[in-house]
Amino acid sequence: MDLSRYNSSELQQLKKDIDKELDQRRKHEAKQAQQELREVAEKYGFSLSELVPSSAAKGTRSTSKGTVRFRHPEDPSKTWSGRGRKPVWVKEWEAAGRSLEEAKASS
Numbered sequence: 619m620d621l622s623r624y625n626s627s628e629l630q631q632l633k634k635d636i637d638k639e640l641d642q643r644r645k646h647e648a649k650q651a652q653q654e655l656r657e658v659a660e661k662y663g664f665s666l667s668e669l670v671p672s673s674a675a676k677g678t679r680s681t682s683k684g685t686v687r688f689r690h691p692e693d694p695s696k697t698w699s700g701r702g703r704k705p706v707w708v709k710e711w712e713a714a715g716r717s718l719e720e721a722k723a724s725s
Contacts (some may be wrong), residue, residue, distance in 0.1 A: 689723040697723070 621629065652666070659666045684699030688708065696707045703710075711721060 619672060686723045688718060688721040 656666050659669050684701055686697040687700040688698040690707050692697035698705050698708055
């Protein structure tokens, strides 16, 4: 397809039209995939919700921050999962020469 014959506004409109069509096709394909998954689940005597967690079935991600692995021994409201950046209290704790093992949350 030779796009050089289009001016900028025509190209912008073409891009919008393409994006709209791609979005519609993606939604249609998602519905088809859900139907196929339902059929396979039913073939084995399951419902789709039994095999796929509800958040995954809806296409959403869990917003859980993770399990608390570290808790400030003097201020239990300060916690950290051990993932991502270290919170300020952890940095200060370590800078004071304290071990992170001392802040391990009890199970």
